[in-house]
Amino acid sequence: MENNNENEEKPLLFTLRRFHLSEDYGFLLPNPLSELPAPYGPWMEIANNLPHLIQSHQLRSQVYKMPQLSSQHLKGHRELHLAHLALSFITMGFVWQEGEEGTVKLLPRNLAVPYCEISQMLGLPPILVHADFVLANWKKKNLNGNLDTIFSLPGGESLRGFILVTLLVEKAAAPGVKVPYNSYSALLDYVDPAIFYAVIRIFLSGWKDNPAMPGGLIYEGVSDEPMSYSGGSAAQSTVLHAFDELLTIRHSKESSNGPEGAAFLHRMRDYMPPHHRAFIEEIQSAPSLKQHILSSGNEKLRIAYNQCVSVLADLRTYHIAIVTKFIITAAANAKAKKGKESHWVGSLQINPPSSLQERGTGGSGILSFLKSVRDTTRAGIIEC
Ligand code: HEM
Numbered sequence: 001m002e003n004n005n006e007n008e009e010k011p012l013l014f015t016l017r018r019f020h021l022s023e024d025y026g027f028l029l030p031n032p033l034s035e036l037p038a039p040y041g042p043w044m045e046i047a048n049n050l051p052h053l054i055q056s057h058q059l060r061s062q063v064y065k066m067p068q069l070s071s072q073h074l075k076g077h078r079e080l081h082l083a084h085l086a087l088s089f090i091t092m093g094f095v096w097q098e099g100e101e102g103t104v105k106l107l108p109r110n111l112a113v114p115y116c117e118i119s120q121m122l123g124l125p126p127i128l129v130h131a132d133f134v135l136a137n138w139k140k141k142n143l144n145g146n147l148d149t150i151f152s153l154p155g156g157e158s159l160r161g162f163i164l165v166t167l168l169v170e171k172a173a174a175p176g177v178k179v180p181y182n183s184y185s186a187l188l189d190y191v192d193p194a195i196f197y198a199v200i201r202i203f204l205s206g207w208k209d210n211p212a213m214p215g216g217l218i219y220e221g222v223s224d225e226p227m228s229y230s231g232g233s234a235a236q237s238t239v240l241h242a243f244d245e246l247l248t249i250r251h252s253k254e255s256s257n258g259p260e261g262a263a264f265l266h267r268m269r270d271y272m273p274p275h276h277r278a279f280i281e282e283i284q285s286a287p288s289l290k291q292h293i294l295s296s297g298n299e300k301l302r303i304a305y306n307q308c309v310s311v312l313a314d315l316r317t318y319h320i321a322i323v324t325k326f327i328i329t330a331a332a333n334a335k336a337k338k339g340k341e342s343h344w345v346g347s348l349q350i351n352p353p354s355s356l357q358e359r360g361t362g363g364s365g366i367l368s369f370l371k372s373v374r375d376t377t378r379a380g381i382i383e384c
Contacts, residue, residue, distance in 0.1 A: 019279035027238045027276055028170050029136040033082045034150045039073050040083065042066050047086035051154050054093045060104075063094050068110045071117040080122050081136045082150070087115040088128035089151045092203045100202065100212035100353040109221030116222045123274035126219060127206055127229040130236035131273050134166045155200040161190025162200060166234055173239040187322060197330035202353045206231030212353065235268045238276040240312075245283040247309055248290035249380045251373055261369035262376075294382065302382050309380045316374035323366060 022030050036044055046053065046062050053059040074080050091111065095104055107115075112126075119126040141148040149163050165187045207213040208228035216226035244251065251262040269277050293301045 018275075019282070020273065020275040021279060026170055026173055027135060028138070028167065029078070029081055029131075032085075032136045032138060032150065033078045034139045036079060036082055036086070037073055037075075040069060040086075042069070043083070043086050043090070047089055047151050050089055050093050051152055051156075054097050054154055057097060059090075059093045059097050063090060063111055064108060066110045069114055071114045071121070074118070077122070080118055081132075083114075083118050084122055084124060085132040085136050085151060087111065087118065088132045089153060091115065091126075092128050093153060095207070095213075095217065096202045096205065103213050104217070105215060105226070106218040106220050112219035113221040116219055125229050125271055126222075126227075127271075128204065128232040129271045130232055130234055131271075131276075133204070133232045134163060134170060134234070134237075135273075137163060138167055153200070153203040155195055155203075158190070158192045158195040159200050162187070162196060165190055166237075169234075170237065170239060188325075191326070193326045193330040194333065196326050198334055198353075204232045205353070230267070230271065233268065235265060236271040238272055238280060241265075241269065241272075241280050242283060243308075243312055244377070245280055246289060247305070247312065247380055248288050249309070249312070249377050251376050261372050264369065265373065290380075290382070299384075302384065306381050309377065313374055313378040316370065316377055320367070320370050320374065323370060327366060 021027060024030070043066070046059070046066065050059065053062055071083065074083055091107060094107065094111070116126045124131060137150050138147055139150055140146070147164055147167070149160055152159060155162070168186065205212070206229045207217045207226075208230045210231075216228035218224065218226045243249075251265050269280065272280075290305065293305050
């Protein structure tokens with residue numbers, strides 16, 4: 001006879017494991033490694049020392065001296081993720097070390113070739129993605145379970161706070177969307193808007209739709225043609241894409257709120273690990289929950305569905321307020337200070353990138369995009 005218990009334990013549609021999802025950690029990589037095998041010492045030495053190497057303008061010269069390493073000694077997806085994370089951080093530091101006016105056109109082959117090989121094995125693009133920056137960039141600091149990041153970039157405690165708070169949102173989103181409110185508000189405690197705006201963002205920026213790098217970047221030894229990739233953004237987080245699909249909130253190209261933002265959001269799925277992307281596609285292809293509620297005529301279901309949609313729209317409204325504080329207001333403050341002699345916050349020199357004034361690190365035009373996504377969400381409400 002069949003073991004019924006076993007069947008009951010399996011979720012109705014699919015098992016979490018199939019999509020590299022964990023009940024405890026959601027989309028986070030459970031217990032990421034923080035050490036690579038010995039042959040990769042030269043990468044780790046640089047990746048572990050990035051803030052200093054960038055601020056002392058030594059990173060590029062260190063990268064040019066790196067030996068040409070093959071990716072063949074990397075075993076298993078945890079080593080591959082750590083290697084992608086290390087090379088992504090090194091690449092962002094390498095490209096943006098001298099700010100937006102001192103960018104490079106070419107990523108040297110000793111970095112570009114293994115980076116593209118590893119990216120291909122993981123099904124990720126060769127640029128820093130949310131899956132690196134947040135999902136794979138954490139470790140337990142002590143036995144109390146306090147968290148720390150594995151690698152860092154300039155931005156000190158604000159960068160650490162930004163990464164870890166986003167990580168907490170990811171973790172909190174495993175059972176639902178209500179908890180992210182508390183995590184979002186933690187951003188206000190841990191991240192200094194001036195440092196976020198002027199120091200951190202440039203290192204998350206890409207080389208697509210970015211006036212500071214209009215020609216993209218040549219990955220030497222991989223292709224002679226420059227390649228263009230969007231920078232890291234939580235728009236690449238699978239969480240909200242999954243909620244949208246579950247609630248049949250479609251930011252489609254046909255959406256009345258305009259195609260530009262919707263297309264950007266869809267493009268961000270190409271920056272997710274393939275298993276997480278497959279999870280969204282599975283929900284998308286499953287029978288529509290909304291359709292079921294509409295045809296059932298069940299009032300309780302309709303109310304419960306509408307509550308979920310409202311919470312999601314409110315969460316997006318809250319996120320807009322955060323973006324206003326950390327980018328729009330911070331931009332105005334930075335503009336007001338421009339022209340004055342060097343401006344420092346703590347030990348960090350503030351020199352905001354002008355090409356990012358109205359754009360997100362993913363390259364989107366910010367507020368109109370975020371508002372249209374929020375409005376499409378709200379339009380999902382089922383009227384009685
Ligand atoms: C300092 C805090 C934050 C700022 C300044 C910020 C900024 C932005 C910007 C500018 C965008 C537009 C896309 C782009 O070009 O990158 C965006 C999108 C997005 N962000 Fe944030 N963000 C912050 C924190 C977070 C956190 C903690 C999360 C939670 C995971 C999050 C989730 C999202 C999502 C899901 C999108 C896609 C739009 C949507 O689905 O509504 N953000 N963010």
